[in-house]
Amino acid sequence: MDKSAVIIGGGVGGLFTGAILSKEGVKVTLIEKNSTVGGGLQSFTRFGEVFDTGMHVIGGMQQGGNIRRICEYLGIMDRVKIRDVDSDMIDVLYFAEDKRWFRIAQGRDAFVESLVESFPDSGEELRRYVDAIYNIVDELDMFYLRPSTDYIQAHSDEFIMSADQLIAKYITDAHLRSVLAYMNPLYAGRKSITPAYIHALISVIYINGPSRFAGGSQLFANTLRDLIIENGGEVITGDGVVKVATHERMITGVTTKKGREFSADYYISAIHPCSLLKLLDDESALPKAYRNRLNDIPNSYSAFTLNIKLKPNTFKYINHSCYYMKRYDQIWDFDRDDVPWPLGFLYMTPPDIDQDEYSTKMIVTAPMTWDRVKQWEDTRLGHRTEEYELWKEECTEKLIQCMEEIYPDFRAYVDKINTASPLTIRDYYAVKEGAMCGYSKDCNNMAMSQVPIVTKIKNLLLTGQNCSVHGFCGVPLTAINTSEAILGRNYILNKLNPDTAE
Numbered sequence: 001m002d003k004s005a006v007i008i009g010g011g012v013g014g015l016f017t018g019a020i021l022s023k024e025g026v027k028v029t030l031i032e033k034n035s036t037v038g039g040g041l042q043s044f045t046r047f048g049e050v051f052d053t054g055m056h057v058i059g060g061m062q063q064g065g066n067i068r069r070i071c072e073y074l075g076i077m078d079r080v081k082i083r084d085v086d087s088d089m090i091d092v093l094y095f096a097e098d099k100r101w102f103r104i105a106q107g108r109d110a111f112v113e114s115l116v117e118s119f120p121d122s123g124e125e126l127r128r129y130v131d132a133i134y135n136i137v138d139e140l141d142m143f144y145l146r147p148s149t150d151y152i153q154a155h156s157d158e159f160i161m162s163a164d165q166l167i168a169k170y171i172t173d174a175h176l177r178s179v180l181a182y183m184n185p186l187y188a189g190r191k192s193i194t195p196a197y198i199h200a201l202i203s204v205i206y207i208n209g210p211s212r213f214a215g216g217s218q219l220f221a222n223t224l225r226d227l228i229i230e231n232g233g234e235v236i237t238g239d240g241v242v243k244v245a246t247h248e249r250m251i252t253g254v255t256t257k258k259g260r261e262f263s264a265d266y267y268i269s270a271i272h273p274c275s276l277l278k279l280l281d282d283e284s285a286l287p288k289a290y291r292n293r294l295n296d297i298p299n300s301y302s303a304f305t306l307n308i309k310l311k312p313n314t315f316k317y318i319n320h321s322c323y324y325m326k327r328y329d330q331i332w333d334f335d336r337d338d339v340p341w342p343l344g345f346l347y348m349t350p351p352d353i354d355q356d357e358y359s360t361k362m363i364v365t366a367p368m369t370w371d372r373v374k375q376w377e378d379t380r381l382g383h384r385t386e387e388y389e390l391w392k393e394e395c396t397e398k399l400i401q402c403m404e405e406i407y408p409d410f411r412a413y414v415d416k417i418n419t420a421s422p423l424t425i426r427d428y429y430a431v432k433e434g435a436m437c438g439y440s441k442d443c444n445n446m447a448m449s450q451v452p453i454v455t456k457i458k459n460l461l462l463t464g465q466n467c468s469v470h471g472f473c474g475v476p477l478t479a480i481n482t483s484e485a486i487l488g489r490n491y492i493l494n495k496l497n498p499d500t501a502e
C-alpha cells in the first residue's frame, strides 16, 4: 500500500495503530515525546525494581480473547510475556467497614458461585445479572472483533443506563450491589454517569480471565515498537511534536521539539485531544464548536500510586489483585472531594518473569481527583514545592495505615517507596488533569463523551482512550477502527475472521 502516516504519541493507541498500519504496508513514522515508547505501557526502574506506570491488570489475553487475537494477527504472541491470575480467585475484596473479605472467581458460573458463598440468597439474582452484562457486551460487535455492517448501531435501554442503575435493577442486597461495583476504579466509575456498557465490558473481560505482564509492561511496548521498525517504519523517541501545520483543513506537516519536520498522507493523533488542540498552528482548522466540545468534556479522575520495593523474603507473591474498600455506601464516591481520602484502592504484587515465592515489589493505586492537586498544577516534574512533597508523604502514610489494617506488620516489609500523583500522570502522558481513563463517559450524554476518530481536518484521524473505551482491552480495538479509516471498512476485521469474510 503506497500510503504514509505520521502518528503523534507512542502510547497504547499509537503503538497498536502503528503496528497494524505498518503490517499492512503503510509507511509509519511514530513520534513519542518521552525517551521510551509505551504511554500507559511504560515501565520505569527505581531502587533496582521495574514498576509499571499504567497497566497493572489486563484483559482479553486468554485463549480466544480479543486482544490475544489481535496479537496473533500481528504475529507477536511468541514474544509476549504474560501471566494469568489464579482462576479460582481473580480478585479478592476487603471492606474495612465490617472487615469482610469476598473472593471473586473466573468464569460465568464460578463468578456467581464465589459470590453466593457470601450472599447465599442472591444466587438467582446474580445469574440474571451476569446474563444481563454478557448480553450488553454482545451488542458490541467490536468487542468480539466481528465485522460490522451497521453504520449506526442501535442499543438496548440497559446498554445506556448508568452502571449503578443496572446493578440495582438486578440485585436487591445493598452490600452485594457494592461488591459488584468493586472494579469501578478500573474504569473511573461515577454514580449515575458511567454507562452500564462500560461496567459490563470491564466486568466481562475480568470474569473471562485477567492477566498481568510478567517482567513489566515495557517489554510489550518494545515488542510493538520493534514490529513497526521491522515493518519498515520509523519510531522516534525523546522528541515530541510541538507544532502541527495546517492549510485549508489539511495537515501539511509536524515539527518536533528538536526541530525535525515530518509529513505524510495521514496524521494520527494518539494523544489527549486537548493536547492536540494546543499543537495546531491555526486553531480554526477545526470548527470552534468542536474545539469547545473537546475542551469541555469532563475528564475521568486520576490516581495516587505507591511503588513499593519490599524487603527480601518478607511478603509472599499474590497471583491476583486485591481491593481495599472503606465503606459499602461509598463505593461510587471516588470522584468526590468532600470525603476523607482514600476511599479505597487496588494493591498487587506484579510478577517477575521468574517469579518465586516472595514478591520484591508492590503497587498500591488509589483513585484521586484532580482537585486534590490543583493547587500545584503550575509546577512541573522535578520542580514541585516542599509543601507538595509533604502532602505526598501524608498520602503515603494514609495508604500504609490502611495496609496495616490488613497486614499489621506491613511497615516492616517496606524497604523503599516511590510515589506518583495525578500531577505525575499529567506530566508523563501529557493527559489533561492526569485522567486515568481519558474523557469521562457519560450515559446522560453519550454523544458528548465519545469523540469520533474522523475529524473535519480531512487527513487527521484520532485514536486512543478518548475515542472509545480506555485501557488494554479498549484502546487496541479503537486502533483497528482508526487503521480501517485508512485501509478500508472491515479490512482488518475480515482478516481476523477469515471464515466469514466477504
Ligand SMILES: Cc1cc2nc3c(=O)[nH]c(=O)nc-3n(C[C@H](O)[C@H](O)[C@H](O)COP(=O)(O)OP(=O)(O)OC[C@H]3O[C@@H](n4cnc5c(N)ncnc54)[C@H](O)[C@@H]3O)c2cc1C
Pocket (backbone or CB within 6 Å): 008, 009, 010, 011, 012, 013, 014, 031, 032, 033, 034, 037, 038, 039, 040, 041, 053, 054, 055, 056, 057, 058, 059, 239, 240, 241, 242, 270, 271, 272, 275, 303, 305, 365, 425, 428, 429, 430, 431, 435, 436, 437, 463, 464, 465, 466, 470, 471, 472, 473, 475
Ligand atoms: C495509574 C493508572 C493505572 C492504570 N491501570 C490500568 C490497568 O491496570 N489496566 C488497563 O487496561 N488500563 C489501565 N490504565 C489506563 C491505561 O493506562 C490507558 O487507558 C491507556 O494507556 C491509554 O492509551 P492511549 O494510547 O490513549 O494514551 P497513552 O498510553 O497515555 O499514550 C499517549 C502517549 O502520547 C505521548 N505524547 C503526548 N503528547 C505528545 C506529543 N506532543 N508528542 C509526542 N508524544 C506525545 C505520551 O508521552 C504518551 O506516551 C491505567 C491508567 C493509569 C493512569
